[in-house]
Amino acid sequence: xxxxxxxxxxxxxxxxxxxxxxxxxxxxxxxxxxxxxxxxxxxxxxxxxxxxxxxxxxxxxxxxxxxxxxxxxxxxxxxxxxxxxxxxxxxxxxxxxxxxxxxxxxxxxxxxxxxxxxxxxxxxxxxxxxxxxx
Amino acid sequence: xxxxxxxxxxxxxxxxxxxxxxxxxxxxxxxxxxxxxxxxxxxxxxxxxxxxxxxxxxxxxxxxxxxxxxxxxxxxxxxxxxxxxxxxxxxxxxxxxxxxxxxxxxxxxxxxxxxxxxxxxxxxxxxxxxxxxx
DNA sequence: CTTACTGCAAATTGTTTGCAGTAGC
DNA sequence: GCTACTGCAAACAATTTGCAGTAAG
Numbered sequence: 001x002x003x004x005x006x007x008x009x010x011x012x013x014x015x016x017x018x019x020x021x022x023x024x025x026x027x028x029x030x031x032x033x034x035x036x037x038x039x040x041x042x043x044x045x046x047x048x049x050x051x052x053x054x055x056x057x058x059x060x061x062x063x064x065x066x067x068x069x070x071x072x073x074x075x076x077x078x079x080x081x082x083x084x085x086x087x088x089x090x091x092x093x094x095x096x097x098x099x100x101x102x103x104x105x106x107x108x109x110x111x112x113x114x115x116x117x118x119x120x121x122x123x124x125x126x127x128x129x130x131x132x133x134x
Numbered sequence: 135x136x137x138x139x140x141x142x143x144x145x146x147x148x149x150x151x152x153x154x155x156x157x158x159x160x161x162x163x164x165x166x167x168x169x170x171x172x173x174x175x176x177x178x179x180x181x182x183x184x185x186x187x188x189x190x191x192x193x194x195x196x197x198x199x200x201x202x203x204x205x206x207x208x209x210x211x212x213x214x215x216x217x218x219x220x221x222x223x224x225x226x227x228x229x230x231x232x233x234x235x236x237x238x239x240x241x242x243x244x245x246x247x248x249x250x251x252x253x254x255x256x257x258x259x260x261x262x263x264x265x266x267x268x
Numbered sequence: 269c270t271t272a273c274t275g276c277a278a279a280t281t282g283t284t285t286g287c288a289g290t291a292g293c
Numbered sequence: 294g295c296t297a298c299t300g301c302a303a304a305c306a307a308t309t310t311g312c313a314g315t316a317a318g
Contacts, residue, residue: 002317004273004316006272008273024307045308094231101210101223107254108252109250110253114246117243118236118241118243118244119242121241135296136297140291142299174299175283180298181298
């Protein structure tokens with residue numbers, strides 16, 4: 001089954017690809033409405049899933065909602081409880097944690113995903129500024 | 135608003151409560167059909183959400199699907215890609231990983247959840263036995 | 269020319285909500 | 294007796310699928 005490089009797929013790939021991008025299908029649709037209206041939501045889902053299979057992007061799950069991550073390399077995420085943004089994190093210590101998990105359970109660990117919840121750098125600054133005003 | 139201890143809630147709590155239990159609403163329903171038919175799926179969802187609010191259980195997300203975890207204490211999970219079961223893991227090293235994440239991002243980390251994917255102890259044994267037969 | 273892909277609508281899945289009746293306290 | 298909770302159906306959100314037509318190779 002030979003894959004085709006359709007116009008729709010190229011536009012969708014351009015929107016989602018690249019590190020730091022975390023969008024759901026609805027958000028991709030919103031961008032498409034500006035750039036190239038007429039593309040259906042089913043096509044968006046189909047192409048996002050194809051891009052996942054091809055290893056161009058990956059599907060992640062943060063705070064119970066799923067997103068397509070423009071960076072296919074394995075990494076973890078921080079969700080800011082204040083602004084709602086998602087940030088990539090690359091943690092050197094997770095390799096050892098995987099080993100500890102393997103030792104503890106007797107399992108073979110193939111991969112992992114960690115979702116941190118907290119207050120991001122920007123929102124922390126905002127809150128400190130507010131404190132000064134009082 | 136004073137909460138009531140209804141018969142339905144007690145039965146649902148008995149089914150889901152306790153460490154090692156990871157069920158979705160449908161699975162709780164399946165048990166209920168044997169023990170106490172007539173309870174509606176909406177009641178199951180409402181009570182599982184109430185039990186979460188009360189801190190008796192917690193809602194988790196593994197492999198893109200959500201489950202209610204009978205153990206409300208913070209801990210991580212291993213998903214076995216072979217048998218599909220979910221196992222609890224308590225990892226001492228995750229505290230340092232949280233600190234590394236905070237240092238790296240400049241954020242305040244409030245909590246985290248890690249989902250490991252791998253092959254569990256039992257399934258590993260099965261596969262090794264299969265190898266011996268060949 | 270072949271058939272993978274598209275757009276649309278309908279179907280499916282997981283979960284929540286509106287409402288009249290029921291049962292804790 | 295008051296009102297939180299129930300069961301049911303309907304609503305809702307997110308995603309997938311069936312199908313006839315289109316376009317990539």
